[in-house]
Amino acid sequence: LAVGSIIVAPGFKPYDPNFIEGDYGYNRMANVVTSLEFERILSASGPFQGQILRPSDGHHPVKVAWIQCVGSRKPEICKDYCSSVCCMYATKQAIIAREHDARIQPAIFYMDIRAFGKGFERYYQSAKEKFGVRYVKNMPTPMVRELANGNLVLEYTDDNGKKNYEEFDMLVxxxxxxxxxSTKPLAEKLGIExxxxxxxxxxxxxxxMTSRPGVYVCGVFNAPMDIPESVQNASSAAYLASKEIATARGTLVVQKKYPQETDVRGQEPRIGVFICRCGTNIARVVDVPGIAEYAKSLPNVVYADEAIYACSTDTQAKMIDLIKKHNLNRMVVASCSPRTHEPLFQDTCREAGLNKFLFEMANIRDQCSWVHATHMPEATDKARDLVRMAVARAGTLEPLYQSPAPLTRTGVVIGGGVAGMVAALGLAEQGFESVLVERTEELGGNLRDIYYTHEKNSDPQALLADLKKQVSRESKIKVYTGAEVKNIAGYVGNYKSTIRTKKGDVDYEHGIVIVATGGKEYKPHGEYLYGKSDKVVTQHKMEELIGRGELDATKLRSVVMIQCVGSREEPNMYCSRVCCTHAVKNALKLKEANPDINVYVLYRDIRTYAMRELVYEEARKQGVLFIKYELAQKPEVTDEDGKLKVKVYDPVIRDELLIPADMLVLSAAIRPQDDAAVLGSTLKVPLNQDRFFMEAHMKLRPLDFVNEGMFxxxxxxxxxxxxxxxxxxxxxxxxxxxxxxxxxLMTGGVVSVVDEDKCVACLTCVRACPFGVPKFGPRNAVVIESAACQGCGICASVCPRKAISVQHYKDGQVVAKSAVLCV
Structure with missing residues (x-):
């Protein structure tokens, strides 16, 4: 192959507990399994068809223990790093186990719970409070005792220093x-380090970027990471690889070919119904075989069957064959969310020669099995209703067609920090012009306050200077500082923004929007004497003092750092991700300048994930002291005649410590920008409950907004x-x-259409549309641009003259569905 660039993504393999003989009895005791093996046990296609059974005797376990960090955070076996994902997958498995069988009592033994990702902290808290998962901050000894009945006895020390022996049915x-x-010989062939x-x-x-130009890396081979980060990482690698060959874009593209579409006009509906088990997501709650049998009795249904995974490649091929074999002209799939899987099944219809809009989906997972997991008979009844309604609507569906529309090949990047500058430069490198809008008078954002990283020889200030220089020299980037996006109209490929600048408003037409507005450091006024004592600073301020050479560490004898200030408690129940590493890197800088200084880090969990664990390990070697505290027993700070004292309860010695501090450093949270909601309203994009912008899908579309063309x-x-x-x-x-x-761009399909003969130009739809699409037209009637329409149907619902209909959701189609609800 002759290629312009290479992406290396060989993945990983799970650690093998057999590496250490006697590691928790794995392979010697039948009821000791790895997390991957337990994942298979949970699966419908696993060894027990989704039932949670013990491998030794097939009995249902009640007490199940998870032991964390097996093959991670262990310098003695050259596995110093943190694997990043284990805490969350153990939490997920414990929750799913409880959902499978409410009798199960999960216990997770851990060193630190590293729930550092977006939404992870709330998930962790939910596991404890809603599902009763027990978290034990202790690592049992690896010598597990097996009883005659197959149960396992773990030995560990509790919070009171007492040795405990606890019996479990299974150990994960x-x-x-x-x-x-295989990655070592691969790296040698590619010439990468x-x-x-x-x-x-x-x-x-x-x-x-690897050590060899033109070869790029993504996924776990880069460093341990979870699925959302791997997907983002992959998109980043795709950018790096494609920029090298941007001039050749499209030269080797081959359009996918579909068979000629079957004309179904005038034919009686012949409906095929496929009920998905979705592993155990649906089948453990809903009687899937019963629903499939019921579907066969519904009007116009010619074929009905179940599938373990309707989205699998094998099932897709089977669907195509069945559509042809039974001459089906409509298809219904009862499975998960159409938001994620409808395009897949629509494409299956096209491959079978059906118009893709002759497809209907019943969401019996999200709307049924997930929300009614403890009411199985009722859940099956509801699934039966959903399938019946889907079949009724499928019989009324009509073929729809989309048409091509031109687009504007430029972009707007909102925010001039490191992310915004990299994004604007990235568009330029791909050959596209953009406008970079920064609200302050200077580019750089938070990068201006970062002087070093946890890695040696990394220079953030040099990066900042280089980015600013590249942006200023790039002819394809127009920069507006002291500016903001005042308004935006249009749709994907054809947006028009009004940018408020110092010299007046500027209109700009563009095809996409990238939001990179950044965040800010929380200023904890009123907490720990911040703002009242000049000896109390945030981590960013400490870094600034160190980085600018304004702090003489040799004059300090004791520095105390308090973690999670403004994080991991309501109303801000999220982890700020960087604070632990930030504290550790500052502590090491202090130790480097003054080896005799005492640095105390008061923490709840140390979350130095992936290779950042090595920095934490180094800090401990250098004598940095880490003291755990609980949310219910926060440290207390007093100022006695200008001398700070910090009181904290130490769970190791089970007593309070009173630590004198020359400086107190607060690891303050990262907050979203104050006007994030205003910008969200302008762009018509959502925020999550922590006021950060919300992506379209956490795993499938982690960099996209729901609105097409916005990222x-x-x-x-x-x-x-x-x-x-x-x-x-x-x-x-x-x-x-x-x-x-x-x-x-292809436009049309599920869009609103105006009957001009009925429209009286009352403009009710103009006022109601959240996307501002309906406009008063030249023929005294409202005009709706199909390329801009989002198909939400609000205009149709408020039109007093019934002059607007939504294609694919016409009144007759919706009524047909609702009419059979109470049959």
């Missing part, structure tokens, strides 16, 4: 991630490191280019 080892053996663990070596401020990156999305903001910005560019590089 949360194994870490490691590179497979690996680190001492076998992961690909990259620079902190050059994420995704997000950086701190506007959630707290993250500079390297992660850079990767996200590149990923957002990659997503944007999928639109900008198209010759045209």
């Amino acid at each position: 080892l949360s194994v870490g991630l490691e590179p497979s053996a 690996l680190d001492r663990f076998g992961f690909c070596k990259t620079d902190e401020l050059k994420p995704g 997000l990156c950086g701190l506007a999305h959630a707290p993250k490191f500079v390297s992660e903001s850079i990767a996200q910005a590149r990923g957002a560019v990659s997503r944007a280019v999928t639109i900008l590089s198209q010759p045209y």
